[in-house]
Amino acid sequence: MTQRITIDPITRLEGHGKIEIFLDDQGEVANAYLQIPELRGFERFCLGRAAEEMPRITQRICGVCPSAHHMASARALDALYHVDPPPAAHKLRELFYNLFTFEDHTLHFYFLGGPDFIVGPSAPAAERNVVGVIAKVGLEIGGKVIEARKKARHFMAEMAGKAIHPVFGLPGGVSKPMSQELVDQIREAAPGLVAFAQFSLQAFGDIVLKNQAYVDTILAGHYAHRTNYMGTVDPDGRVNFYRGQLRVIDPTGKQLCQFEPKDYLTYIAEHVEPWSYIKFPFLKQPGWKGFVDGADSGLYRVAPLARLNVADGMATPKAQEHYEQFFATLGGKPVHSTLATHWARLIEALQAAETVERLANDPEILDRTVRRLPDQPPTEGVGIVEAPRGTLIHHYATDPNGILTMVNLMVATVHNSAPIQMSIERAARGVIHGGKVDDGLLNQVEMAFRAYDPCFGCATHSLPGEMPLTAVIRNARGEVVREVRRAPRLSPLA
Amino acid sequence: MVLVLCLGNDLLHDDGVGWAVADALEGRVPPGVVVRRSALSGFYLLDELVNWTHVLVVDAVQTGAHPPGTVLSFPFEALGSDAGPSPHAVGLPTVVALGRQSGVPLPEWIHIVAIEVDDMESFIEGLTPAVRAAVPRAVDVIRSLLTAAPALAPALA
Secondary structure (H helix, E strand, O other), X not given: OOEEEEEEOOOOOOOOOEEEEEEOOOOOEEEEEEEOOOOEOHHHHHOOOEHHHXXXXXXXXXXXXXXXXXXXXXXXXXXXXXXXXXXXXXXXXXXXXXXXXXXXXXXXXXXXXXXXXXXXXXXXOOXXXXXXXXXXXXXXXXXXXXXXXXXXXXXXXXXXXXXXXXXXXXXXXXXXXXXXXXXXXXXXXXXXXXXXXXXXXXXXXXXXHOOHHHHXXXXXXXXXOOOEEEEEEOOOOEEOOOOOEEEEEOOOOOEEEEEOHHHHHHHXXXXXXXXXXXXXXXXXXXXXXXOOOOOOOOOEEOOHHHHHHHOOEOOOHHHHHHHHHHHHHOXXXXXXXXXXXXXXXXXXXXXXXXXHHHHHOOXXXXXXXXXXXXXXXXXXXXXXXXXXXXXXXXXXXXXXXXXXXXXXXXXXXXXXXXXXHXXXXXXXHHHOEOOEOOOXXXXXXXXXHHOOOOOOOOOOOOEOOXXXXXXXXXXXXXXXXXXXXXXXXXXXXX | OEEEEEEOOOOEHHHHHHHXXXXXXXXXXXXXXXXXXXXXXXXXHHHHHOOOOEXXXXXXXXXXXXXXXXXXXXXXXXXXXXXXXXXXXXXXXHHHHHHHHOOOOOOOEEEEEEEEOOOOOEOEOOOXXXXXXXXXXXXXXXXXXXHHOHHHHHHHO
């Protein structure tokens, strides 16, 4: 007889993640399942529409990373229409995309992921936030973060029409060339973006790396999974967010494969479980071996840590210095600790800022030829970018008139779904013993989520916007013996 | 100046109600009021709120406690403030609380007009009938607030 615990969102029953934990007769965790509902009907919604609409439609999937969907979609349209954008168009897209990566990574570090680290993973939740970060890093940091991001978003809006929902990427190029006035502004601001990323890494070094207890936490087995890793590399094997080939390494760091985006289905397949709407991607070689890590695991992870693990180095000199320090400090490649993702993210933010500076000083960025018109009928195309949270794949097929007949998207959360599943089970096993569910259950499970920053149907964002969770603990007879509830408090119009 | 910030996603059925309200407000707000649409969520809402002193947020809500189409109007402070388990699921209360504490210039006055919805997880354009019928009522509530809320008088003067 097993006992069943359900952590279930209460206000949007099908809109968010759901965790079910099954206990055995001794009250120990027998199994833990994470269910991430799919957004319903997305493919059906797209079919029959013109493919050119996809950069506009797909960016609405997510209220957090629309720029990533927009760019993956534009890359897929290039392939679909068999047209390679002119060099200036690639550079403009890359400039835009690195501005996005910089602002997203810095926001994530200071407001979202960083508090666990800067303030400390064992600090009370009330202090584990940006306020705690300010207390450690200095009062002026809130303003610095806002100022740096404001500049980046201003440039994105000027380049793309809108920072939030860009109208920029088109099959074969971009919608408008760079102006002298704007590039002058970006050139002037870029050293400040680089300096801010360096400041953030310095703060991370002073606060985290000089504290052995924090380093030990990063390296602790509790937060580690020995998986394969996947990420995009440029022709020199260095980290690239905008384009390149996908490289996969095994848990020992040995390269398993490297391939063009269009060939992803040769290497990746999706496993289906009866209890989940979401599919679990795995490497066809070595194959699906279940929710296990280690030498024979078919599971892989994406995101900043994975990108650093697969690459031979960073693409920019200052970031490269930190890349070398990263692996020297954490015991060589690959690093398996999920929590090291936070450090990797800052190194990537520095590369993004340096790339912005390099491209803003590239004379070709002002070239007026920013689009090559397609002259062949569309067929099928795959576009891949590295979103802040990991590899993002858009795959479309159309009829000869460009009307969509097939749409397949794989977002970072999908790639990471099986490892997230393992992390949750590990957290549950750490918390629940003898049938007693500690008050820390919710927070422990949240910590497992937080490391990945997963996206559960994030396109909707109804108020209050928090993910409501209820932990329901049932005894062996299925009776509710305890309930921990989070719920929005709302009152109707009087 | 007062910002009416209409949140939503018009590709996700009833989640588009905020934008439908924005459409219906066109040309029907007092001078000094700016109506904007946004599909952002989480901490990205900070960018929408920064440097405004008075903001009226219009959004979909699904409490399950009211029939679809119910228009709710309440001060921002009535929203719960528990943080979600994922940074992706960080909500407006957390965004505002952390933003204020870190010195970001955020509105001193925030009021919420929320419309209880039926379905906002299906990729369908257009609203369900009950929610569509609520749009004029939400507009009336918003227009009343904009003309009668004492807190807004200085901002619109």
